[in-house]
Amino acid sequence: MLAKSKIIAMAAVGAAMLAGASVAQADGMPGMRGHDHTGITVPDIKQATDFFVNVLGCKEAMSFGPFADEKGNFMTQLVNVNPRAVINKITQLRCGYGSNIELFQYTSPDQKDMTPKNSDIGAITSLSMSTT
Numbered sequence: 471m472l473a474k475s476k477i478i479a480m481a482a483v484g485a486a487m488l489a490g491a492s493v494a495q496a497d498g499m500p501g502m503r504g505h506d507h508t509g510i511t512v513p514d515i516k517q518a519t520d521f522f523v524n525v526l527g528c529k530e531a532m533s534f535g536p537f538a539d540e541k542g543n544f545m546t547q548l549v550n551v552n553p554r555a556v557i558n559k560i561t562q563l564r565c566g567y568g569s570n571i572e573l574f575q576y577t578s579p580d581q582k583d584m585t586p587k588n589s590d591i592g593a594i595t596s597l598s599m600s601t602t
Contacts, residue, residue, distance in 0.1 A: 507562070507570035510594065513583065515559050515575035522573075528565040535559040552578045 512518040522528040538556040539545050546553045555578035563571045586593035 505569050507572050509572040509574055511574045511576055513575070515561055515573050518573050519561050519563070522563050522565065522571060526565060528563040528571065531562040531564050531570070533559060533561040551576070552580045554579050555581075 510518070519530060523530060536556055536558050537545070537560075539553065543553040545551050545555045545557075549555075549557075555576055558575045558577060561573045563573065565571060
């Protein structure tokens with residue numbers, strides 16, 4: 471009987487501790503259920519796709535393009551780039567059970583082709599992968 475009382479007491483203490491424990495949670499955007507994909511502009515989409523597929527093991531889901539508007543301002547309205555910018559190709563990749571990656575290869579009259587340092591705004595500074 472004493473052993474049963476100890477088990478019940480330990481269960482009660484454990485339940486009380488769990489009830490008082492707070493779950494780490496951010497006050498996110500109302501209604502947001504998750505993150506679908508991240509877009510990365512790359513200088514060579516074939517080389518970038520090769521890295522994600524053959525090195526990291528991602529799967530190519532689809533590719534499409536080009537997109538351009540030779541006379542209007544569709545590109546500025548759609549993605550806030552120079553109106554004469556061209557998205558040569560977009561490739562979407564699926565990497566395990568995480569978020570998707572969307573690769574873009576652009577050309578544009580005002581394009582900067584300098585690789586940013588890790589400290590520059592917009593630079594990709596790390597790649598996080600889960601193996602479990």
